[in-house]
Amino acid sequence: MxxxxxxxxxxxxxxxxxxxxxxxxxxxxxxxxxxxxxxxxxxxxxxxxxxxxxxxxxxxxxxxxxxxxxxxxxxxxxxxxxxxxxxxxxxxxxxxxxxxxxxxxxxxxxxxxxxxxxxxxxxxxxxxxxxxxxxxxxxxxxxxxxxxxxxxxxxxxxxxxxxxxxxxxxxxxxxxxxxxxxxxxxxxxxxxxxxxxxxxxxxxxxxxxxxxxxxxxxxxxxxxxxxxxxxxxxxxxxxxxxxxxxxxxxxxxxxxxxxxxxxxxxxxxxxxxxxxxxxxxxxxxxxxxxxxxxxxxxxxxxxxxxxLPHGPDPKLRPVLYNSWEATEFKVDEAGQEALAEKAASIGVERFVMDDGWFGQRSTDHAALGDWYVNPVKFPHGLKPLIDKVHSLGMDFGLWVEPEMVNPDSDLYRKHPDWALNFTGRPRSEGRNQLMLNLARPDVREYVFQFLDKMLNENDIAFLKWDYNRNWSEPGWPAVAPEDQKKVYIAYVQNLYSILEELRAKHPRVEIESCSGGGSRIDLGIMRYTDEVWPSDNTDAFDRLLIQDGFTYAYAPAVMMAWVTDSPTWVNQRTLSLEYRFLSSMQGSLGIGANLNNWKPEDFATAKKMVAQYKQIRETVQRGSLYRLISPQNGSEQSVTETVSKDQSQAVTFAFLHSSQMLYPFPRIYLRGLRPEGIYKISAIDGKLSGDIPSVASGAFWMQHGVDIELRGDFQAAAFSLEAVDR
Incomplete structure (x- = not known):
């Protein structure tokens, strides 16, 4: 097809x-x-x-x-x-x-x-x-x-x-x-x-x-x-x-x-x-x-x-949990295991431990570059945690930021010349860190070796590869002055070569490109990474606009979208858990909320919606996207539809900012269906109008359309169409 x-x-x-x-x-x-x-x-x-x-x-x-x-x-x-x-x-x-x-x-x-x-x-x-x-x-x-x-x-x-x-x-x-x-x-x-x-x-x-x-x-x-x-x-x-x-x-x-x-x-x-x-x-x-x-x-x-790696049929993105918002730098074996148990209970398939596990890392001021497991937080290494995660039916992922170094680190004290710098000039810090000069062969070798060693010694399925600042003082004093500007090319070439070599030696390991959000997403890095992180902004309403723009250039298949706590740090806006899930379910679903603060009803809602996502995941990640109502230009509504490769399933997500003066939500006219095909409509979340049939032709759904009942502020709904024989 x-x-x-x-x-x-x-x-x-x-x-x-x-x-x-x-x-x-x-x-x-x-x-x-x-x-x-x-x-x-x-x-x-x-x-x-x-x-x-x-x-x-x-x-x-x-x-x-x-x-x-x-x-x-x-x-x-x-x-x-x-x-x-x-x-x-x-x-x-x-x-x-x-x-x-x-x-x-x-x-x-x-x-x-x-x-x-x-x-x-x-x-x-x-x-x-x-x-x-x-x-x-x-x-x-x-x-x-x-x-x-x-x-x-x-x-x-x-x-x-x-x-x-x-x-x-x-x-x-x-x-x-x-x-x-x-x-x-x-x-x-x-x-x-x-x-x-x-x-x-x-x-x-x-x-x-x-x-x-x-x-x-x-x-x-x-x-x-x-x-x-x-x-x-x-x-x-x-x-x-x-x-x-x-x-x-x-x-x-x-x-x-x-x-x-x-x-x-x-x-x-x-x-x-x-x-x-x-x-x-x-x-x-x-x-x-x-x-x-x-x-x-x-x-x-x-x-x-x-x-993407492993094309033409790369693996579907698993449902992921990341521990950052729950623990930030305060990670330890017991705390991560407790989070893993909670994540597994709602159907998560991949558990990722974020920053704070290595060196003497307790804030973002120190230890970048010192890539050894913190012996106080993890006295027996990472293996007990990884084994626990595996026993819960999940694979294990880890956050790394290989291209950076804190001045307060053993690596920088030993190799201050490894940072990008101009001799005799100040070294500008960003997020309390400097950039390693990956163009240098010795730096390239160091980065590859510590990553290779870590993957050899631990059963790690996933790396969240972060990159949290831009360049400054792009000097390379170790080479002749007439060759120093090669740094712009050689750095990226070595980055690609590290990723390529790691993938060759560890073909099961998957990698996410993250750069303080979406600051390093392009068709170059995507040749070596399986998914990308579009933005640190996880406010589910803001994400409608962010994700809409993202999909003009890049596939929802690679777009990680997390369900995080509400209100968020971004806007202090309160959104229902259902709304947050539906917003994130338009891409590759992740969960980043602090599960330690969830109530039993939150776990029940999340378990239901994770199961629903798995039923539509292939269509969302591999199907054809139609923007039915754009969230651009301050629109009160946003509607997306994704149709599976074989046109046997369609999934539609609808969002309302605020209803006004008893006006109903606009009728939704679907796209991409087989006109002669017969489809059964089902609500995933929210309420469909009682005036529409449960089964009708693709032509009907595209020409007559679908009415849903959305009223209030920050409301959302989703429904699916399944091809049936009649």
Whole structure:
């Protein structure tokens, strides 16, 4: 069964080259991407959009005419990858300084090779032995393209790369394009913004050393006013890089749209010795004719099947309990075992002990870097606790923050040079900690070795990998001054290599990417982690907006959503336990409340709702998401629906902020069902209108809709549809 939202008739893919016209055709799913070699030997973008007929042809590519003596052809021709040189003023993909001071780089086509779903094109500078290898790989199911560039120095002297992008996505002339992007901050991540694309350049970026929450490396572009959630053309993309990054969205002088992305060029300089190469991150791009909702569903399907470890069918996320809010740093064997018993009683499948278990850790002021089990809190090590957790039918997880060090730690006292620093300058602390320079081989080895040792000695199924500050003083005094800016690339490369090696040696261990919430979530880190932590803000009402924004770029399958105590520290807002569960059940369910304070009725409610979640978990985590009523722009309502892969189940969650003046809750019109299918409706929580039938066709539920009874403040309901034979 083809997943809902993907056209079953256009699943096959192909890459072909027309020798006569010098044009490449890439066709997959419902998308076509066409590029060619023009008379200047430039790689020219020709088409990106809805799939064309196989018989459709393109003429020989010709570079665009210049607009005037001020704007030559190099600026008006839409190129796939350009070097800075020859009078170019639009955003370049590659900028190099050579030892003799020359900074001119003009790239021309040399050769190409097609291997299945992958196209590789080689470019070379017109006079120097600088080669660029462009790679395009298409996903057959979604039509999403993965692009990257590798720069090779085959000259006899070192050169300095001052800017490198993975490539440029091009859209035709237009004045009505709209850009969507995601911004945020700690406890307020995933805010969706829209703006009309104007002449000039919009830069989305992070200069923080990591992905950051201020912007996320995702974009979507559509035609203003011509689409909605499920209709209209949308071009979208995401950068797979967990360091400083930038995406530039530019409308040029002839109203063409260019989107260029890669590592951030701010404070960047990568010295490339003869014989060395530099590989750019992967830059993913896709097209949907089914609105922004269709774009999200394609991206979700691609992430689950292609990006996440163990794809195309990664393991479903277990129901998790985390002990942080119950104990904070005051962890010990007896207290954690008592919490584990309570968690098991409501159906939890994974017990995670958070911060405070290692070194001399009693606050966030000390012991980061000292990764040994605290002998007072756990006199016999972690094994008794782990054995207890296993006896209760749960697996065991542990919080770690491997990339950080407290100045008050044995590690820092022994190796102060291991922190990022500029010689003789202050070292700025964040959360009372400094950052280890993971670019250093000795630091990389230390981090890997302590994690490997811990996993070898303990039966640990899960690591919550935290990262609680941004970079400062990004110096690397151990290397030559001309090589110190390599830290931005080498750090991330070593982070990925640690994760990759750990996964190879411990294939059963699962990992969560956490960074004080959602500050390191991107398609780069997701290749090595099984789930992500979107925000430290667990207020169930705030989460409706946070989770809505998150799902524009990332799948609910990886979105951890905890049920925590009410009122929360965030807003001091009181919400019912049922409301909190339903909010979290839209993603991968976790529980972070202090179970020591729960009453018997709380445990009974939680046990019931955990059992209900397990019945719908596969649909929520693997199905197709439809945003029926958006919580954006201060909406009083929010409704999401998820349809299973085979369209046999649909789950709908509805939330009301406040009812007013006896107005009923809006009717809910479902999506994604088989019109001819017969479905039985059942309430999960809340009350359905008595006027609707219990069994009806998919067409009925989509066209007639469903009424639910919600009234009051902060109310929620959920219902499911199950396919039945009749």
């Amino acid at each position: 083809i997943p809902a939202g993907i056209n079953a008739q256009t699943k096959s893919s192909s890459i072909r080259f027309d020798k006569q016209t010098q044009v490449f055709h890439i066709d997959a799913a419902d998308m076509s991407y066409v590029l060619g070699i023009n008379e200047q030997k430039e790689i020219q973008a020709l088409y990106w959009g809805k799939r064309l007929n196989a018989a459709d042809t393109f003429g020989v590519p010709h570079s665009a005419p210049g607009l005037s003596g001020f704007d030559s052809s190099i600026n008006t021709t839409q190129q796939e990858f350009t070097g800075w040189g020859g009078g170019q003023y639009v955003e370049p993909d590659l900028k190099i300084t050579f030892p003799d001071g020359n900074r001119d780089l003009v790239l021309q086509y040399v050769s190409h090779i097609i291997e299945g779903d992958k196209l590789t094109i080689v470019l070379k500078d017109i006079s120097r032995d600088v080669f660029v290898q462009l790679e395009y790989q298409v996903d057959t199911t979604t039509g999403i393209l993965k692009r990257s560039a590798q720069v090779q120095n085959k000259t006899s002297a070192p050169l300095t790369i001052e800017q490198i992008a993975s490539g440029t996505w091009n859209l035709p002339r237009g004045t009505d394009y709209r850009l969507r992007y995601l911004t945020g901050r700690w406890a307020g991540e995933w805010s969706l913004h829209e703006q009309i694309i104007q002449p000039g350049k919009t830069t989305l970026e992070s200069r923080r050393g990591s992905t950051g929450a201020q912007n996320n490396p995702w974009f979507a572009i559509d035609r203003n006013g011509s689409n909605d959630q499920d209709h209209g053309d949308v071009w979208f993309g995401a950068l797979g890089w967990s360091g400083s990054w930038q995406i530039n969205v530019e409308q040029d002088e002839v109203q063409q749209i260019r989107v260029t992305g890669g590592p951030n060029s701010f404070d960047f300089g990568y010295r490339l010795a003869p014989g060395e190469h530099l590989q750019s991150p992967d830059f993913y791009g896709g097209y949907s004719h089914d609105g922004i909702g269709g774009a999200s569903r394609l991206l979700h399907r691609f992430e689950i099947s292609t990006i």
